[in-house]
Amino acid sequence: MSPQIEIQIIAVIVAIACALPGVFLVLKKMSMMSDSITHTILLGIVLAFFVVHNLSSPLLIAGAALIGLVTVWITETLRRTRLLSEDASIGVVFPLLFSIAIILITRYAGSVHLDTDSVLLGELAFAPFDRMIIGGVDIGAKAIYTAGILLFINLIAIITFFKELKVATFDPMLAAVLGFSPALLHYGLMTLVSLTTVGAFQAVGSVLVVAFMIGPPVTAYLLTDNLKNMLILSGAIGALNGILGYHVAAVLDVSIAGSIAVVIGLVFLIVFIFAPKRGLISSLFRKKYQKTEFAKATILFHISNYEYDNNSSEINIENIKTNLNWSSEFTKKIIKLLEHEKYLIVQNNMAKLSAEGLEAIIREGERLFK
């Protein structure tokens, strides 16, 4: 297999593996927890290194995954005191753990190659150099297998506990009443996040793990209201981003993980602007539509009240403008719309409700005050 194909396979697998637990992070409003974990795993690696004194030991990975859970636990404990909010407790915990890691490295491991850069900034381009050799036969890049195992674990866990996770995500109280332990599910999910982060940072670098975890789910969140669809869409978007990002990087000869992150951002931007129902354009249109509809109803009600109070069947358009404190353009526009819809009869600057207008008022009134 050529390195190019291998890199793309790794990118796709890592992207899907990250996107799956990321969906739950986004829905549980815990996106920044991924950022926190990506920083604190450094402490796990350092502590594990002091125990085993070997930089290639798998125990380092275990230590890193464990410290991810410890981070979540400390953050939750702080938050549960209710003395500080969720985001502040995240922001207090991870700089501290990260700082402790840096202090330990500078004081006790200065001579070892335990560079913060190598942890924070991985590089996908070097992944194919690390081969998986079984019985003297080269069976592909090691990262394919580690990422594959990661994806497998995430898939199995999420498929098996799909309904439990669903209930616990949207309604933790209901989950507790039904007999699932929300705490157990929460920490189970966080174990997945922690494992995925540790598995992925070697390939893509820790800050970009956040992009892989949060980007595709957030994009999918604008496109669907269904959890299952959101999971599938996130995976698909993640995979697409991985391939696109690789090709962009190949053409421009720049950092692969970085350009995947940029593609993640661009894909999100496109969806953000154009998404049906939840995108920027449709949101602006909806707001404008609601504003016009509200203004129409306001004028109809105003005229009806005016006619009732003053015992006259007509009102001067100038009066409407002053009474409602609107600009004359806006007033004219709305009145024209109402006239066009035959709710109002306008003659020499005097407006009068039509029969349809009266009906519309009753309809609106019933809708609003029922």
Place this chain on the structure above:
Amino acid sequence: MNSILTLFHDYTFQTVALGSALLGMISGVLGSFAVLRKQSLLGDGISHSALPGVVMSFILLGSKNTEILLLGALISGLIATLFIISIVKHTRIKFDSALALVMSVFFGFGLVLLTYVQKIPNSNQAGLKRFIFGQASTILQRDIIIMSVCGLILFTLVLLFWKEFKLFTFDPDFAQSLGFSPKKLNILLSFMIVLAIIIGLQTVGVILMSAMLISPAVAARQWTNKLSVMVMLSALFGAISGIVGTSASSLIPKLPTGPSIVVCASTIVAFSILFAPSRGVLHRIYLHRKNRVLYRLKGD
């Protein structure tokens, strides 16, 4: 004792300690608002988002002049903030997800630019990344001047808009009903927070900057329910962590300055959460005990 005295006469130490203390004060004041508005992670997000701006200004202007790089960082931090604000405003995506997304994408873009710069022959690009990750022990007198000027501007703005910010932080709806524009206030306050983050970024780095924004404010919050007292306490805690952290790192060999400031600030947080009167954990346990005893007495 003698070594501490000689230390305080040392010029380098004075500069670094003064810089850290200044930074602690600035971020303490602005951090109070960030924490109260539940946007405390903005520090982490913005400092990562500054990378593409730093590299971009280097590519465009070819200079590694601190002011120019800072300006680039400031601009890309502001763009990131605007993105976050508009995503939150127009979709159902929450602040934290928007922050995580924008921050990581910007950082990724910064890495792309960095790898691009590295290909330019003879370009003196080394140290650009260091700019983001910072080194508190390299604060120069020039940095202190930049900090003082920015700090003065920020403090003046906070004083000028005190009642608006206060109202907006606690009750944006009420602020709007009184005729203040929450949109403009939000942008102004966010921009001020970004400025505070950026001036600290180059001296102390990404991680430390997020801690400096949050920890003093969180600690100050435990001691009072009044915004003015909280802001002042927070500035004080920030300054203390700056000075104590710098002293510790000068006295103990091989103790990096930035992380030791963070550890110091975190210690203040832990102390405040445990021992603060009326809000602290220990006080709560005491109240709980007392109530139980009283309840038992009544039961008899």
